[in-house]
Amino acid sequence: MPERTIIKTPRAPAAIGPYSQAVLVGDTLYCSGQIAIDPKTGSLITDSIERETEQVLENLGAVLRAAGMDYKDVVRCTVYMTDINDYAQINEVYSRYFNESPPAREAVQVAALPRGARVEISCIAVRQTPST
Template sequence: MTVIPLADSEKKDMVKKIRGNFMNQAVLVDKTVYVSGQIGLDPSSGQLVPGGVAEEAKQALTNIGEILKAAGCDFSNVVKTTVLLADINDFNTVNEIYKQYFKSSFPARAAYQVAALPKGGRVEIEAVAVLGPFTTASL
C-alpha cells in the first residue's frame, strides 16, 4: 500500500485544509487509487463554499481532481464513485454538476441519502480510479 504523496507544498496545504491529519486523501494499492470522500471545502479557507449543493458538488469534484492529478491520473481513470447526499432531492442538481467532470464514459456509481455530513455539507463524493488503460463494458 502506498499513500499518494502530493507534488508540492501548496497541494499538501490544500489537502490538509480539506480534511486535516486524521486520514489519507488517497491510497494507492497496485494500480488502484482510493480517494477519500470529499465535501465542498474551499482549501484556502477550510470552510464550505457558499451557494448550496451545486457549488459544494463543484468544489468536492475539484478537490477530487487535484488528488487524482497528484496520483498521476484524472477523471477518465475513475471507475467507481459514491455520492452521499444530505437530501436525496438534490440528486438531479448534483448529477448536472457531475456530468461536467465525467465527460466520455461514466464510472459505476452509488448514491445515498445520509443523516448528516461533516461541517453541515450537503454532498460528499468518494472515488476509485485505476492507473493505466482499462476497458469499459457497456451492458
C-alpha cells in the first residue's frame, strides 16, 4: 500500500472544516476544492469573477507546489460555479493556467459554495516520473 501523506501549506488558505488541503498517495495527489480566500488576509476575493478564479487557481497552485508538483501534473479538475453564466470568464482565466496540456475536467453549476464563493476548483494530479 502506498504511503499516505497530508499536504499542508500556509501559502494556501487553511482548511475551514475537517479535511486536508490535499492528500498524497504514492504519486497521486488529491487536492480539496479551493475557493478565493487570500491566504495572507483570510478574506474572500469578490471584486470580479476573473479575479476570484485567479485566486482559486493560485491557491490550488500553492498546494500543488507544496507536494512538489505543478499545474502540468494535473490530470483532472472539477470546477464548481454558482452561476453558469460566469462559465466563459472562468474558462478564460482557467485556460491561462492549463494552456499546454489541459487536464480532463467537468464544470457544474451548484446552488451555493462555502463563504459565499462563486467558484471552487478541486483537482487530481499525478507526479510525472522521468522517462528512461
